[in-house]
Amino acid sequence: VDGDGQRVFTLHAQPGQRDFGIDGTTRTFGFNGDYLGPTLRARRGERVRVDVVNNLDEDTSVHWHGMHLPARMDGGPHQPVRPGATWSPTWTVNQPAATLWYHPHPHGRTREQVNQGLAGMFILDDDDPTQRALPHDYGVDDIPVIVQDKDIHGGRIRNQKTGNLLLVNGTYAPYLTVVTDRVRLRLLNASVSRVYAFGLADQRPVHLVATDGGRLAAPVPLSRIRLSPGERAEIVVPVHAGERVALRSFPPELGGKSFETGRDQFDVLDLRAAATLRRSANLPADFGELPRLDPATAVTTRDFRLTGTNINGDEMDMDRIDAVTTLGTTEIWTVRNTDGQRHNFHVHDVQFRVLSIDGAAPPAELSGWKDTVFLPPKSAARLIMKFADYADPELPYMYHCHLLMHEDDGMMGQFVVV
Numbered sequence: 533v534d535g536d537g538q539r540v541f542t543l544h545a546q547p548g549q550r551d552f553g554i555d556g557t558t559r560t561f562g563f564n565g566d567y568l569g570p571t572l573r574a575r576r577g578e579r580v581r582v583d584v585v586n587n588l589d590e591d592t593s594v595h596w597h598g599m600h601l602p603a604r605m606d607g608g609p610h611q612p613v614r615p616g617a618t619w620s621p622t623w624t625v626n627q628p629a630a631t632l633w634y635h636p637h638p639h640g641r642t643r644e645q646v647n648q649g650l651a652g653m654f655i656l657d658d659d660d661p662t663q664r665a666l667p668h669d670y671g672v673d674d675i676p677v678i679v680q681d682k683d684i685h686g687g688r689i690r691n692q693k694t695g696n697l698l699l700v701n702g703t704y705a706p707y708l709t710v711v712t713d714r715v716r717l718r719l720l721n722a723s724v725s726r727v728y729a730f731g732l733a734d735q736r737p738v739h740l741v742a743t744d745g746g747r748l749a750a751p752v753p754l755s756r757i758r759l760s761p762g763e764r765a766e767i768v769v770p771v772h773a774g775e776r777v778a779l780r781s782f783p784p785e786l787g788g789k790s791f792e793t794g795r796d797q798f799d800v801l802d803l804r805a806a807a808t809l810r811r812s813a814n815l816p817a818d819f820g821e822l823p824r825l826d827p828a829t830a831v832t833t834r835d836f837r838l839t840g841t842n843i844n845g846d847e848m849d850m851d852r853i854d855a856v857t858t859l860g861t862t863e864i865w866t867v868r869n870t871d872g873q874r875h876n877f878h879v880h881d882v883q884f885r886v887l888s889i890d891g892a893a894p895p896a897e898l899s900g901w902k903d904t905v906f907l908p909p910k911s912a913a914r915l916i917m918k919f920a921d922y923a924d925p926e927l928p929y930m931y932h933c934h935l936l937m938h939e940d941d942g943m944m945g946q947f948v949v950v
C-alpha cells in the first residue's frame with residue numbers, strides 16, 4: 533500500500549524455464565517468475581494500481597477477467613504493452629468478493645501467451661459475513677487451484693488445443709496436505725479449450741459456494757461441477773482424518789463432436805489429510821439472497837449467434853463497434869451456439885445472471901453472478917446484465933468465446949458503454 537492508500541502491485545511478464553518433471557527443462561512465460569503469476573488480492577472499496585512491465589520481446593496486455601472497471605483499464609487488445617514498456621492501470625474495486633483472474637489479451641496472441649504460462653488469480657474480498665463463515669486461511673484451508681492441460685514436448689509447451697497432462701498451479705501431479713476437516717478450493721479453468729467436470733474420486737458431495745462473480749445465495753450440494761475455459765467455482769470439500777482422496781476431472785458430458793483426443797479423465801489434485809484435523813466452522817445453510825436484475829427493466833435485447841469462428845457472421849475487427857449500450861441500463865442478451873462444436877461466452881466489464889438455458893430455468897450452479905457461460909452444441913442462453921458506473925464512447929469492451937483458439941481466430945466482438 534503506497535502513501536495515498538493505494539494498493540500497488542507489479543507484474544513483470546517475462547520468459548523463463550521450468551522443469552515440470554515431464555520432459556526436462558521447458559521454455560515458459562511467467563509473471564515475476566517462470567510460470568503463472570502471484571495471486572493478487574484486494575478489498576471492495578480499495579484503490580488498486582498494477583504496474584505491468586513487459587519483459588517479453590513481443591507485445592502483450594493484461595486483462596482483469598471478471599473485474600468491473602473502466603474500459604481503458606480493462607487490458608484488452610486496445611491496451612497493448614510494448615516490449616520494454618510499463619502500463620499502470622488503476623481502479624477502485626467495486627464489486628463483491630470473488631475469485632477473478634488475470635491473463636494476456638493481445639489481439640490474436642492470447643492463446644499462445646496464456647498457454648506458455650501467463651495467468652494468475654485475483655481474489656477480491658468484502659465485508660459480507662459469508663466470507664468469514666467459509667474457510668479463508670489462504671494456502672491452509674483456502675486454496676487456489678488453477679487447472680491447465682498441457683502438451684509438453686522437446687523443451688517447449690506446444691500450442692495444441694488440448695494436452696494429455698494436467699498442471700495445477702504450474703505443478704505436475706500435485707498433492708495438498710489438508711489440516712482442517714473442510715477445505716475451500718478456488719477452481720479456475722485456465723486451459724486453452726478443455727472443459728472439465730470436477731468432483732471427488734469417490735463421488736462424495738461437495739458444496740458449491742461461489743461462481744465467477746462471487747457467492748451464491750446458499751451452498752449447493754453436488755458431486756460434479758462443470759467448468760469451461762475462463763470459468764471459476766469455489767467448492768467446500770469435507771475431508772476425513774488420515775484419508776487420501778483425489779479431486780478428479782471426470783469425462784464431461786458435452787454433446788457434439790469432441791476435439792479432445794486421448795485422456796478425458798484426470799486426477800487433478802491429491803488431497804492428503806493429516807492424522808488429526810482441525811475442525812472448521814459449520815457451513816451456513818444460507819448466505820443471503822443475491823440482488824436481482826428484473827427482466828421487465830431491460831431496455832434492449834440482443835442476439836448473438838456463435839458459428840465457426842464468428843459471431844453474427846462477423847469476425848473480430850478492432851475498428852468495428854458491434855454494440856452500443858447505454859450507461860445505467862439493463863439488457864438481455866440471447867447467446868446461441870448454432871454449431872456442432874462447443875463454445876462458451878464471456879462478457880467483459882459486467883457480471884450477468886443466467887435467465888434461462890434452452891428455455892428452462894438455469895440449474896442451481898448457474899444461479900449466481902457469472903461472466904462466462906458454457907454453451908454446448910446447439911444450445912442457447914439468455915443473460916441479463918446491467919451496464920453501470922463506467923462509460924467511454926471511444927474504447928470498447930470485448931465479448932467472446934473463451935476457447936482461446938476461437939477467440940484468437942475471430943470469435944469476438946466489441947461493445948461500448950456510452
Ligand code: C2O
Nearest residue numbers: 595597762878930
Ligand atoms: Cu478472460 Cu476477454 O477474457
Ligand code: CU
Nearest residue numbers: 596597598880
Ligand atoms: Cu474478461
Ligand code: CU
Nearest residue numbers: 875933935938
Ligand atoms: Cu468457441
